[in-house]
Amino acid sequence: MKILLYSTQISTRLSYIIDFFSKQINDEIIITNDADLFQQTDAIKINYSSSSVTQRELWIQPHALLFENNIQQQKAECFQWNDLKFFFKSGGDIPFDIFSASFYLLARYEEYLPHEKDMYSRYAHPNSLAFKEDFLHLPLINLWIEEFKKMLKQKFSTFKIYHSSFTFLPTYDIDIAYAFRNHPFLKNTLGLSKDLGTANFKSYFQRFFAMIGLGGDPFDTYQWLDELHVKYNLQPYYFFLLAENRKGYDKNLSPYTNAMQGLIKTHNAKYSVGIHPSWQSGDDENILKKEISIFKNITGKAVTMSRQHYIRMTLPQTYRLLIDNQIKNDFSMGYGSINGFRASVASSFCWYDLEKEEQTPLLVHPFCFMEANSYFEQHYTAKQAAAELQQYHDVIKSVDGDLITIFHNHFVTEQKEWLPWRNMYADFLKRNFG
Incomplete structure (x- = not known):
């Protein structure tokens, strides 16, 4: 010893x-x-x-x-x-x-x-x-x-200080796969009417051409992300929202559409993918089971990774539910209201069920930065968020920890409002991994 x-x-x-x-x-x-x-x-x-x-x-x-x-x-x-x-x-x-x-x-x-x-x-x-x-x-x-x-x-001079490797794990939540493409006809028709009513002609024509297959979809940022991953030798994780019913905070594309299933299969072939349990699943375990079943049928393999939509989790119930449904890795340990270290750690750890007084097999992977927190909750500009993200990178690198970030496909579009965030992310990768 x-x-x-x-x-x-x-x-x-x-x-x-x-x-x-x-x-x-x-x-x-x-x-x-x-x-x-x-x-x-x-x-x-x-x-x-x-x-x-x-x-x-x-x-x-x-x-x-x-x-x-x-x-x-x-x-x-x-x-x-x-x-x-x-x-x-x-x-x-x-x-x-x-x-x-x-x-x-x-x-x-x-x-x-x-x-x-x-x-x-x-x-x-x-x-x-x-x-x-x-x-x-x-x-x-x-x-x-x-x-x-x-x-x-x-x-003790015989003790050797071990230095592990700093790791960066980019992760993405796919809440809304496409802005217009493959959405229900009625939804897009109502959207066209709204665009006309507000004289938003740019959105009108973008929606119309996306509907008929003659134009790109603004949320289709997947190829751009792929190019970044190849350029900087990154191995990202993708989490897909698969709610059967579009309701409340669950605004995803139907998991039964060819477009959604094709998107998941494409990413499953290249990257690690996991389930993004819907808001509705937090109230009904049967919904969670169904979403996992849908995901398994699409990928052809067991679902072992998850991150809660809207970071909706309550201890110990949420983690027990995930364990009961064979989830082995969870990426929800962070806040959906502010960036930072919820568990004050930048390393993965097994979840301890405090009520049962036992260590569980669920491996928790804490994140510290989500761009939606910076924008919606902290009201940061892209420049301020860049400084925040860089601070997390630097302190985690100093302790050889794991930097896990969350971005959304619809946050890095070329739309005027989101272009600064797209550029911020690309600049961060270039500066630290280029």
Whole structure:
């Protein structure tokens, strides 16, 4: 064994967070409650107990959180350490319980406590500690782990600091595949009437020629995106909305049209694709099952990846539902109301079901930037969003994390309103990956 952690108690919560830390430092940390073994071993030693055990150890005094088996209000008062915010202050070589604090953020503990909902009945981001204490823009857990690795190196010269590779994963939500093409005749006819009534002749002729197959569709940005992916050697993920009924927030093209099925098959042949569960599916599991079935019939393979439409999710119900339907990877861990790090991390992690007190097989891939948040929620210009995205890129790259972004096909069109956003995205890729 290379790293041995001593704790008087061994809990499911402790095992979970130590497993996560092991993956982040690329070294297995073995937990023991045997004090004699801990004292006698030649391994790198982490003492996670209330008092010092040996002279040569990294000592972290525990907060009670990892040894509790209930969910209750926690006192999370923030302080500064090495220019970083921290909470769950304690003694030892590190001034706080880094394991409990990381667990609190990673398990989304605060989302199980009573809280305010936003206008879409989602967990409202102003409730979060990260927003209140102004670290939502930081992958704080990754930054803590960087300091943790430095302290292990100072204590034990045999410890090797492992540097993983920074990864960029562009993802796209296809909520509305086409603006005009292949939409119901009545819908387009009403659209033509509206265009005439408002003297929007550009939209009228664009819609008309798209309807009869003689013109391009403004939302058909797929080839342009393909060219970017080839140019910068990117492997994107696409999530398709497949609601059977066009209703409310679900405004997609029918999944039964040849155009929609052809689009999915084309992308499935080149990229990783997943389901974008409709808003309606959040109220009815049978709808989710049907959408997954439709997707499977189109692609000819099991559906294992998802991201919630409008980031509509409630813990633990949404994730349990995904697990029950054989989803193995979820990309919904972020806010639909503001950009930033919802779980304060830029690394994938297994979801911990706090009510059941168990680690699940669902792998969570957190995103930190969605262009729709910048535009609709934060009211940024494309230039301001570019600076925001660049900040996320730079801080994630500094900790060898995973930068996951969300763009929509209808946000990068050549239409006058959206052209600055199209150019912003192309410039970001050129600047960082060209």
